[in-house]
Amino acid sequence: MAGKTWSTQTELGAMFALTARQVGTHLTQLGLKDGTSATERAVGEGLARDAKLRDGTVFYVWHTERVAELLAAQGLGRAEAAPSRSRGSARGERAAAAPTPARPVDGYGKVVATDGSALGNPGPTGWAWVDQTTGETGSGGLAHGTNNIGELLALLGALRHAGPEPDLLVRADSQYVINIATKWAQGWKRRGWRKGDGKVPENLELVQEIVAQLEARTGRTDFEWVRGHAGDVHNERADALAVAAAKTARRPGQA
Incomplete structure (x- = not known):
């Protein structure tokens, strides 16, 4: 660093x-x-x-x-630096970076990574979740949508998979989804499902379904932002599943 x-x-x-x-x-x-x-x-x-x-x-x-x-x-000790890697051969080849290891569960009953993808954005759309505690996965696709729709569907799928009881950590690379789940949606709901400018929020039906799932939970629900495409094992797996689902959902002749 x-x-x-x-x-x-x-x-x-x-x-x-x-x-x-x-x-x-x-x-x-x-x-x-x-x-x-x-x-x-x-x-x-x-x-x-x-x-x-x-x-x-x-x-x-x-x-x-x-x-x-x-x-x-605060008394935190710095982690020891990792051993330096070989710089490769004289031809300039570089050693491949190791993937980020599986993230500790941290006492949660469920830790689920989510991701969405839209080819062309908008275009064929996929979504996926990966349960880090069990290895289970879920994914699906739409012939046409946006990346944000894919991200919302991934979160909705994760919430349905986790159920209402266990303490849940959702790990997502979409701040859009995290902000909706933790801040924006409650304000929209108080204003009769209107944003501060009076407009109806995008993807409202999905947002309302997510809010209903969150409000039905008895366990704690936390969110963590993960940098996408940065080597996190579970984020990368969710991304691959979402992209594959988007490709599967693509209609014949669709870009």
């Missing part, structure tokens, strides 16, 4: 042998995080800033060294 000015919670966690969720707990205790967002203090002091995914979704990154110092001050 040396030389990297800004880091995600997952990247900070790697510095201390912690999960992103555990880092989030410490950031909350430090007053730097509130729910899924950085606090005004964190942003004002230059400890956090927002960043954007390709679809425009906002998430927060953290000043690597300054936040790491604050975490270390």
Whole structure:
């Protein structure tokens, strides 16, 4: 992480042998995080800033060294650096990066990774979930949809699979879905399913189904953002299943 000015919670966690969720707990205790967002203090002091995914979704990154110092001050020990890799042969070949290992379950009854895909966005759409606790998977597809629809369907499938009772951690690479589940949907519901500008939210029927599933749960439900296409084993598997489902759903002659 040396030389990297800004880091995600997952990247900070790697510095201390912690999960992103555990880092989030410490950031909350430090007053730097509130729910899924950085606090005004964190942003004002230059400890956090927002960043954007390709679809425009906002998430927060953290000043690597300054936040790491604050975490270390809480008594956290830095993880030992991994042994350096061979630089390959004289022909310049590089050793392949090892995939991120399976994430610890952290005491949850269910830990489920989700992902959605849309070829062309919009286009043939797939969704998938991977149960990290059992290895079970689920996926499906639509002939036409968007990436956000795929992400929502993946979450809905994960919630139905998990059922209402176990404490559940959903790991998703879509801040759009996480924000809907943890913040936006409740505000829309209070306003009669309208956004702040009075417009009807996109994909409303799916959002309402997700809210109904969440409200029916008796176990705790937490969400963790995972950087997509970054080597996380379960995220990569969910992505592959979602892409395959989108391809299967493609109509003859459809791009």
